[in-house]
Amino acid sequence: MDTINENPNVAKQRHGCVTAWLVLMIIANSLTAMTYFFSSEMITKNLSMDVSNSMIILLGIICIANVIFSVMLFQWKKLGFWGFIITSIGAFIINLSIGLGIVQSLFGLVGIAILYGVLQIKKDNIPAWDNLE
Numbered sequence: 001m002d003t004i005n006e007n008p009n010v011a012k013q014r015h016g017c018v019t020a021w022l023v024l025m026i027i028a029n030s031l032t033a034m035t036y037f038f039s040s041e042m043i044t045k046n047l048s049m050d051v052s053n054s055m056i057i058l059l060g061i062i063c064i065a066n067v068i069f070s071v072m073l074f075q076w077k078k079l080g081f082w083g084f085i086i087t088s089i090g091a092f093i094i095n096l097s098i099g100l101g102i103v104q105s106l107f108g109l110v111g112i113a114i115l116y117g118v119l120q121i122k123k124d125n126i127p128a129w130d131n132l133e
Contacts, residue, residue, distance in 0.1 A: 012076055012131040015123040021115070022070050029066040036060030049099045059094060062087045073119075078132035081115065088112050 035043065040056040065087050072080030088108050095105035119129040 013123045013126075014128040014131070015121040017121050018118055018123075018128045021118045022073055025070045025115075026067055029063040029070065033060045033063035033067070036063065047098075047100075051098045055094055055098055059091065062091050062094075073132070076131055076133050081119070081132065084115060085112055 036056050037060045040053060043056060044051050066084065069080040069083035069087070072083065088111060091108045092105050095108070096102070116129070119132070120127045
């Protein structure tokens with residue numbers, strides 16, 4: 001039984017922790033994208049492996065996509081969550097292909113579980129996940 005949106009006059013609400021997490025994701029992905037685009041030399045120096053510019057640019061584009069998906073979650077779009085799954089899998093594959101270890105590569109997939117868990121936090125006894133369209 002779907003009890004969401006039975007009363008169209010009741011505005012959707014999310015817990016403050018959910019809002020804080022989405023803001024953190026926007027800030028972190030924005031800063032990471034800027035680092036990929038404007039400080040790629042620093043990244044390649046710190047990795048101690050040869051990473052092509054195309055891979056760095058691709059990772060920056062993934063970060064921009066994650067910003068867009070975070071905004072979609074702010075707008076109650078479940079597609080934003082599914083977008084995070086796709087970009088996380090893409091980043092996992094890229095990280096493995098450039099030679100990062102499996103543990104470091106899997107770290108990005110943990111973010112999906114954290115995001116899903118955060119979306120389960122309830123506001124007025126309704127998890128944010130249930131409010132997503």
